[in-house]
Amino acid sequence: MVVAGRGRRGARTVRDLARVALVRAPRGPLLSRLASGILDAAFEASSPLPCLPPPASAGRDLLVVPAPGAVAPGNQSIEGVACLVALAEATRAERIFEIGTYNGLTALALAANLPHVRIDTLDLPPDLVPELPLAESDELHLSRAASRRYEGRPEADRITQHLGDSARFDFSPFAGAIDLVYVDGAHSREYVENDTNAAFRMVKPDGAIVWDDYSRLVPDVPALLHGLAGVPLHRVRSTRLVVWLGGELRRRLQAGTLW
Numbered sequence: 001m002v003v004a005g006r007g008r009r010g011a012r013t014v015r016d017l018a019r020v021a022l023v024r025a026p027r028g029p030l031l032s033r034l035a036s037g038i039l040d041a042a043f044e045a046s047s048p049l050p051c052l053p054p055p056a057s058a059g060r061d062l063l064v065v066p067a068p069g070a071v072a073p074g075n076q077s078i079e080g081v082a083c084l085v086a087l088a089e090a091t092r093a094e095r096i097f098e099i100g101t102y103n104g105l106t107a108l109a110l111a112a113n114l115p116h117v118r119i120d121t122l123d124l125p126p127d128l129v130p131e132l133p134l135a136e137s138d139e140l141h142l143s144r145a146a147s148r149r150y151e152g153r154p155e156a157d158r159i160t161q162h163l164g165d166s167a168r169f170d171f172s173p174f175a176g177a178i179d180l181v182y183v184d185g186a187h188s189r190e191y192v193e194n195d196t197n198a199a200f201r202m203v204k205p206d207g208a209i210v211w212d213d214y215s216r217l218v219p220d221v222p223a224l225l226h227g228l229a230g231v232p233l234h235r236v237r238s239t240r241l242v243v244w245l246g247g248e249l250r251r252r253l254q255a256g257t258l259w
């Protein structure tokens, strides 16, 4: 017991030192990256959510992912896109709903990899002030985009852009009709709660919901997800994604045949 106590104190000290290093270190150098890595590892180690087994390639040899230069801060990572595609295939998805289009790159990547899927994606119109409070980090990634990356491409025929505030948007036409809901709009507690409720209304019983930004840097997302009593959630290693699986997928997960 004493050893465990010391271990915990030791881990706390390392975490505290890492925080100090992050504040003191000039931008970019090795020390600052090391400190971030330690804090990320501490966040993961303290997470109550189990990990999904790593997504398989679902029998495919090729995956279309954004070119590294095309990925903007705020876009989904390449590992995250791969996971979304694998989940869409696991649900045999026909319809995906994304909350938070941003520059449209993830919607494009999903449409390119999933040629039979229709994607509905929602973002704020340029001048609308969101009704609920935003998280600090949201101000950086509010899309005021005049155009989206999928525009002018053949995949655009299967992408429907909706403009509105998710706090006021009428999700009822999508009730129980969506195979995969991707929640990646604003990240305040109020918005994550609002968008999570919308996601559960839209998702089919055997579908899946994915939340982005499960991270120490976006504290309202883990706080809200940890508080969803009785809702089985899994995180996905090497990404910031958390996943809820509907009945059939959950049974396959337990049987080891999810992917």
Ligand SMILES: C[S@@+](CC[C@H](N)C(=O)[O-])C[C@H]1O[C@@H](n2cnc3c(N)ncnc32)[C@H](O)[C@@H]1O
Pocket: 074, 075, 076, 098, 099, 100, 101, 102, 103, 104, 105, 106, 107, 122, 123, 124, 130, 131, 138, 141, 142, 143, 144, 164, 165, 166, 167, 184, 185, 186, 191
């Ligand atoms: C992190 S970006 C989304 C990134 C994108 N899903 C991807 O994978 O590349 C968050 C997006 O949510 C949008 N957003 C923020 N608040 C919103 C709201 N209340 N309703 C709808 N969209 C919102 C922002 O304008 C921004 O484009």
